[in-house]
Amino acid sequence: MAKPTGFLEYSRLDPDKRTVQERIRDHREIEQMLSPDNLILQAARCMDCGVPSCHAYGCPLFNRIPDWNDMVYAGHWKRALDLLHATNNFPEIAGRICPAPCETACTLGINQPPVSIRHIELQIAERGFDEGWIRPEIGAHATGKRVAVIGSGPAGLAAAQQLARAGHGVVVFEKDDRIGGLLRYGIPDFKMEKRVIDRRLEQMRGEGVRFETGVLAGLDISPRFLSRSFDAILITAGATVPRDLDVPGRDLEGIQFAMAFLAQQNRVNAGDDVPDPISARGKDVVVGGGDTGSDCIGTARRQGAKSVTQIEILPEPPRERHPENPWPEWPNILRRSTSHEEGCDRQWGVLTKGFRGEGGRVRVLECVRVDWSGPDAAGRRSYQEIPGSAFEIKADLVLFATGFVHVEHGPLVQDLGLRLDGRGNIEVDSGFMTSAEGVFAAGDSVTGASLVVRAIWQGRQAAEGIKGFLG
């Protein structure tokens, strides 16, 4: 245990963020680092609660949080790093962008601010890189077996690393021009700069993982070729089909999917020449609710939007946990992201009825306010339009951040004959094998759109399934 009385002596400290004025002038990361002395005191707040819900309930990766808090407090950084890596391939990524369900499950959080788990994780990983402790871990012997990983998001990368370290020959096929999936082209640089991915890829190349970009599996290479050339296939293709809105005016210019907007900015940040990019400069921008919407707000602000409005069909969440949503559950409360701090008008209980434009370009969103009923016997809530509540929002740029439906049902899924579940995700058994022998799947393509830590966990589990399959 870190320090028995630490939680009584020290308050939670969060790392500083760059000021809004400064940070909206660039796309660099916002969060700064706590000093080493302060970090140790934060680790000291972990109180050996006996039933660490952070580890067993909160963290999808089952990170051994109380143990590495103890090690940080005792100055055993290398041991803390090893323990962190025992459950998480990319703690420097989770340490930057995880919404930290571990913290909302921290026992101290019942009546005090929880331990700063996410930031401690980040600093353990960063120290590992600074000290040169993170190097390729080359498998002891080559098995002679080959595995194709389709898709290079966190699920595919975690699986590829685990498999390469077990001695298998791993090739990652990615249809995009760079490796990383949504880490690369979804998540904005102000949350995570892309050098963070590149540093890990360097390690993975050293471990023998081969990366092939610009390859659309299913078309550029056929499922038949994959099956004949590899002993196992892992599909980690994400859930990239966006949810659309079928309302009048949908086809007006200036209405875009959030991912198109975010990916372009990430490409510009990477130094690519993007002809005629979608720009928010000088525009009235309207974005959907949720985290992807929030990433659009920050990006639109940095591009110089005139105004940003975020609309959400759901009602405004409460500021405190509802009694029916007790600790250690994930609290459904109002959250304010760094993008919200940068300025936007947030509106709740708003339904988009249609768009109007001039000269083929969107100018106005036609909306109505909705009232949500309490849950029915099955726990479902429904909404009703409030009579007479119709209103309009001025908009030159509308960004759809309405979520993702499922993995693409293209030739890869079809030709391999993969069974899908009721929501259109790839169905897998307990060993992450799909309905096709030797074909595995993991990440968002199995769960639907989720979180990076869940994708990493799924990738690791699928790697275990493949290792068992390959004997």
Ligand SMILES: Cc1cc2nc3c(=O)[nH]c(=O)nc-3n(C[C@H](O)[C@H](O)[C@H](O)COP(=O)(O)OP(=O)(O)OC[C@H]3O[C@@H](n4cnc5c(N)ncnc54)[C@H](O)[C@@H]3O)c2cc1C
């Ligand atoms: C804008 C945005 C911001 C997000 N922010 C966060 C956050 O802050 N924290 C968090 O925890 N989660 C966040 N998420 C969710 C998180 O990014 C995903 O849950 C996670 O990336 C899923 O990982 P994955 O490996 O399953 O798939 P993905 O990351 O989607 O990667 C799938 C890859 O497969 C490739 N691919 C697909 N089909 C083929 C094919 N046929 N051949 C070759 N390649 C193919 C795709 O090009 C893609 O690169 C965010 C999501 C979005 C959209």
